[in-house]
Amino acid sequence: MNYWLIKSEPFKYSWDQLNADKSTFWDGVRNYGARIHLRAMKKGDQAFFYHSNEGKEIVGIVKIIKEAYQDPTTEADWSVVDVAPVKPLKKTVTLETIKKTAALQKMQLVVNSRLSVQPVTKEEWEIVLSLAK
DNA sequence: GCCAACGTTGGC
């Protein structure tokens, strides 16, 4: 089981929208680094859903329900995965909180905030979950 | 709205 973090600007595609849709294909990744991570995702992996720009917080957990396939919105060589919501966090975890947490300083969110699909270690995953209680 | 950081593009 691998853990990830995917970002979306809430006014583009929000957590609420995902819950209304039940599942979606995660498109719009146009970055080679992010593409590598997308293609490494396995069915059943879980990911944090992060709201960038507005909110700047992790709002929920999603799971990968279909592994990477050709992005239907483009002819170019980009991939999408299908994701479905698992559950919202009881308490959202803000970027501010993450930055204040010593054990989370190596999260990609802190190191490279621009990467839209990021790997998360098991340790980081569990720390974030503990912060969300 | 600004700007720093980063990635990509294109000229050489």
Next chain:
DNA sequence: GCCAACGTTGGC
């Protein structure tokens, strides 16, 4: 293959 210029992202 290097690097300057440009565009985009995202935090503030």
